[in-house]
Amino acid sequence: MNRVVLGLRYSGHAFEGWQTQAHGNTVQDALLKALQAICGERPVIHCAGRTDTGVHARQQVVHFDTEAERPISAWVKGVNNHLPSSVVVAGAKLLGEPFHARYAAVSRVYRYYFYASPVRDPFKTHMTWVHYPLDLVRMQQAAKLLIGTHDFSSFRAAQCQAKSPVKTLHRVSLVECGDHCYVEIHGNAFLHHMVRNIMGALFEIGMQRQPVEWMQAVLSAKDRSQGAKTASAAGLTLWEVEYPPEFGIADLFNSTSFDFNA
Template sequence: MNRVVLGLSYDGHDFEGWQTQPHGRTVQDRLSKAIEAIAHDTVSIVCAGRTDTGVHARQQVVHFDSAVERPLTAWVKGVNNGLPPTISVKGAKLLDPEFHARFSAVSRTYRYYFYSSPVRDPFKRFMTWVHYPLDLQAMRSASACLLGTHDFSAFRASQCQAASPVRTLHAMNLFEETDHCYFEIQGNAFLHHMVRNLMGSLMEVGLGRQPVNWLKQVLESKNRSLAAKTYPAQGLSLWKIEYPEQYGIQDLFS
């Protein structure tokens, strides 16, 4: 069996998340059909991180096993021929069976894009619109308490299936561009809706509705009902999956 590893990018607007569903309107469903057309067999695809409905991926990594011999170009161009324009295989490689798209990853990086403006901009469809001005420095200060290892139950969706709510955030930075901003968040793993729930609470601070130290109190409470609402999906992108250098995963996206 060959372990085939693919690097993907996709626009999540038209999909109900990554994971396969009976109705077939997911990224995994569309990718499986395109791969099976090349493999002439069924495949079981494993991804680095499952994205929710409407969430995008700049760098998603998947693997599957296949007994057929195909040139790497078939796993890229051939599979892309069977995909909609909103999903693209960026690269392919063969790796030893010890590689696992999910369990070999050492960290994951998400970005949440947003902009503040009196009116909505239709060209910013990958960002979340905030009607009122934001205190970005207050948001930076509030986010500092999230770094490190914590119980993130206060920012965990009720349907989350993770065995433990404990996660480690390695970095969380707010960047300002000319007409938009984004948080870049790197962690070992993330709970269901965790980033969007964090953004909802950070926005409460940025809008002046809550003080800077409120976020730390919510985190320590481990109580989801004390945190703010889940923020929209369109601003969130799975930005990068980090692996040990020996696997050369970044080559898939170069």
């Protein structure tokens, strides 16, 4: 049995999330169809983190077990030939059973892109549009209050299945990029809708509807009803998944990690 590990990139616009559904319009469904064409079976796929409808991934990692013997190029070029243009396998490798796409991950990084403007920009469809002015300094101050190990129940969706609401955020930073911004959140793990609920609170503070200290009050309440509206999925990207270096997962997203001519 071979354990195949794939590095994926995808735009979430065309999909109703990662997790397979009866209607078949998910990233996992598209990948399953492509893999079946290459290995003649529908393997059980495990991913680093399930993304919601409309959420993108710059670095999504998946693994599956198969008895099929194929060259690495087949798991990249071959699978890509059967995928829609909005999904791509960036790289592949074979790893032993100790590796698990979800449980071997030590941290994850999400980026949430947004811009504030009186009118919507049709060239920023991968970002969230806020049509009110935003005080970025206040947002930066509030973001810092979330760093550390906390009970994030106030930022947890009702349907979240995580065993514990306690997570650790290593970094929460707001970066300005000319006509748009992004918030980058680096943590050991995330709850369902956690990033989008954090962004909803940051937007309330940025629009000066709430004081900076309100973020601490929401966090301490451990009650989702005390938080803000969930922000749109449009600006959210699973940016990076970190693993112990011995697995060499970063190589999956290096285009020179396999022979294109094989």
